[in-house]
Amino acid sequence: MRSADLIITNAHILTVSAQGEIAHGCIAIKDENILDVFEGENKSYQAETLIDAKGKLVIPGYVDCHTHLVHAGSRAHELQYRLQGMRYQEIQKKGGGIYATVRATRAASAEDLYRQSLERARLCLEHGTTTAEIKTGYGLEPDTEKKMFDVIRRLNNESALETVATFLGPHVYPEDKDPDAYMNWLLGGGLDLAKERAAFVDIYCDAGAYSFEDTEKFLRAAKAKGLPLKIHSGQFEPLGGTGLAAELGAVSADHLDHVSEAEFDAMLRAGTVPVFLPGCSYYLKTAYPDARPYLDAGMPVAIATDYNPGTCPSLSIPMMMSLAVMHMGFTPGEALTAVTLNAAKALRRDHRIGSIEKGKQADILICETDELTDLITLFGVNTIGTVVKKGAVL
Template identity: 45%
Template sequence: MRFDKIWLNARLATLAPERPGLGVIEPGAVAAVDGRLAFVGSTADLPSAWDAAERIDVEGRWITPGLIDCHTHLVYGGDRAHEFELRLAGASYEEIARQGGGIVSTVTATRAASEDDLVRQSLPRLDCLISEGVTTVEIKSGYGLDLETEARMLRAARRLGRERSIEVVTSFLGAHALPPEANGDNDAYIDQVCGMVPLLAKEKLADAVDAFCEGIAFSPQQTARVFDAAKRAGLPVKLHADQLSNLHGARLAAEHGALSADHLEYTDEDGVATMARSGSVAVLLPGAYYVLRETQLPPVAALRRHRVPIAIATDCNPGTSPVTSLLLIMNMAATLFRLTVEEAIAGVS
């Protein structure tokens, strides 16, 4: 058999369920024909009389599955670099938000950007992820807070997937913050968000629906209304849960069969147990923990005890995690959250 290219003398992290741990094969080989995998396995199991146009000796380096960044806000306009100085001076996430900074300041810049602008500004961020081996990325909306801009963000995200050889999965995050024109009426705005869900689903712009359940965002009751709208539209849900306080967001997400509950710094044992029963994934985001200089760690021991699947992601966004390196996030997950190397690799695979 003739391959176009073969990588030899590798340590393969297959993560195959029938193998323990990372499912390591060593020495391993990976071969490709016409840009597609033709062989993955032990060197000893290569077909007899094989040949290859190009042979690469990786000298014992790791080869892993394509990496997955499962939580990003990669599409947005403008930047919020100045907020870093505010945090160094002692301003909290909540204080910056209440002063008109945070998410709402990005909303202003994103609303002013065209779809082409958003694609142009976002491509360098996406290229950074691709350069580190990311082959699948989730991209949320949430910086429009009106139907027109939310749809524009999701269209830009779809275009990014077409312009690069990467799978893009989109999430509608209309329930991210209260827009200025809502005049403090959270319930009325949630009515609007619930009305956006079927329209975006009909256009096939959103693969899932997300929300931010927090004291500075939306209550559990308001979040549940968004989830009900998603269910009616046939879309799965996920949740920014228990990042800054324990509103029992993890339990809420699990009770609605969420794909994942993300952040989880303040999640309690009951929330973890409910996630275990529902099969929801815990997505840990050490970049935001680091930038916000948080001290409350997510309940990693409880997640392990209840065997809740753990994923990690960049949370790439302009304010609280301006990070485009999933490899750095893996390091942070190990050093800050005490994940094992095996857990970190599995969490992005």
């Protein structure tokens, strides 16, 4: 008998790897990693901890590849404006929207910002998210951006949630500072900060956010520094950011409600991961984009929450899967791959996470349901029973 730390037996495993579906099998885990995944009963491994999955569904930990999880304050009161039919840009003009969160995040102490964010990290884990990308961008000035990076790192070190930091200094133009002076900081000190602290840089290129010209300046400067690129583009208007990002070799392009054919082709050529954010369409009551052409073209399509306090205050990946299947053309299987392996690709971590495979990190969910379709049909219900992160049962 070989020794393991943890063995999950009697499991209906969706590996999201070449091994496919294992109707009845086991997973052996040692030293944070997956030692073996096999069909049938366990006759080869002994371990101190055994979990009988009782035939339930076992899947890779969810990877939320696009969030704004670190911020202070709430914008729940903006719901009333939305229900009156006020548009996102109008709420922003009234001093709400991103600027309200910027003011609250600047004012919060590092400790307070950490504590508020930790509550959200716990919610992520409860709903099966074991890795989350988290963006800065509620500072719009250097000190608060640094404070956000500190909190993202502290969450990674002190909570079970694995975090990936993205520099989103160019989230919107600051309302209380000279936009040109801020742009100069972004291109100089901002990118230096990103080089030191971030895995990716990102820019919001859209109506009410950064212009195409400034987006091009920023992304080219970031690329010249060797920083991997992401973009928020085509949410409200097709300013051309999606195609530009793809031509510059961006790792992912996110939102994609409005994308031209040429931009679609550029993404396909570049291997840019399309990231869809169905929670925004749900909460902003806008049309859902059709993901089918991207899936049919064989692109590694991902889905994320875009958790943020204004346009998608939900951290539930299963809810996003359900929306994507009901409104955006995904099959349940494609939705699962989109929130695991393909989301890991959008973070360049697919060699470590996103599937249940020998040698990968043991990030595993034991669900309280039997079949994949249950995750879609039981929308709004938390179907997660047990979360295993880096081999540890949470």
